[in-house]
């Protein structure tokens with residue numbers, strides 16, 4: 473999705489969103505997100521002028537009146553890997569904010585500078601929707617220190633009041649100290665472990681999580697990973713791809729989710745959503761949390777080793793901080809046991825990853841479903857060879873609804889901040 477998008481106007485005054493060169497999958501993903509965001513708006517798409525196509529096949533003529541999923545997909549299938557332009561043709565609904573304000577575009581120098589770290593996965597969409605409000609200073613594209621980068625870009629550090637970020641790039645104490653006017657950091661994630669919160673509070677900087685209510689998406693992923701590793705779905709898939717007369721069926725048995733005792737570590741919104749889903753599968757829930765929750769009927773364990781000892785599955789949903797770093801260590805994994813499973817949708821460093829790999833290879837635990845890793849994007853090679861492990865690239869909140877909501881929340885948080893300052 474990392475590509476640039478900007479607005480253009482044709483000679484006859486028509487307004488376009490221009491997508492620059494990028495792989496077609498990215499364009500399609502971005503376009504789908506835009507379309508999902510623009511529900512009810514009619515779009516027309518056509519190829520960009522540099523495609524050297526004749527007038528006849530130049531225009532796609534796909535007014536995208538959004539009706540249902542099946543028609544959406546059919547329409548996008550026809551896009552090619554050339555440049556293309558989206559054109560807003562008419563609409564009963566409100567045009568997008570970006571389009572509406574096209575004529576009010578301020579001079580670039582008058583726009584509020586917004587320092588972008590990461591970049592957040594939502595950034596291409598956020599940028600397209602908010603380029604009329606902000607001058608984006610893309611620190612994520614730089615290989616040099618923030619100080620050098622700002623100097624190169626001729627940006628005065630004291631002009632920066634806001635950062636948009638996500639867990640890909642840390643907002644360190646040094647970065648914060650470099651920006652004397654910094655007042656707000658908006659992160660597109662639920663977790664804030666990539667931001668030096670102590671330094672923020674020292675300088676009275678607000679930290680806003682714009683993740684929205686994506687607990688359901690993350691919980692779906694947790695349950696998916698658990699089902700996959702318990703029922704061996706990915707292992708079976710790999711097996712089928714090699715299956716044939718010369719390769720007999722030799723898949724080991726999966727097991728049953730029903731009746732499993734599941735210890736949720738971190739019974740916040742995500743943990744609760746996981747528990748609700750797993751109850752429907754007939755699992756028996758218990759939990760560990762900073763404090764016992766008075767209105768929760770599941771048994772509470774203040775000690776994770778004891779929780780692991782009484783569980784068949786541990787699902788990690790808590791945030792990462794100095795107390796929770798490596799909370800799942802070898803002792804916890806041995807307590808969970810040879811038939812036990814771990815699912816991690818929190819942060820990689822909640823588990824001592826070296827010990828996890830060791831325990832998986834030695835058969836000290838039964839399997840793992842992992843959406844997060846200690847040193848992303850580096851994943852221990854040993855995991856790739858294990859059939860009892862299911863891996864996902866920190867993608868539990870990658871749904872188009874989640875993206876759009878997150879963009880909206882980030883934009884609102886910044887708008888409220890700038891309009892009250």
Ligand SMILES: O=CC(=O)O
Nearest residue numbers: 660661662663683
């Ligand atoms: O990892 C994702 C998040 O914290 O939202």
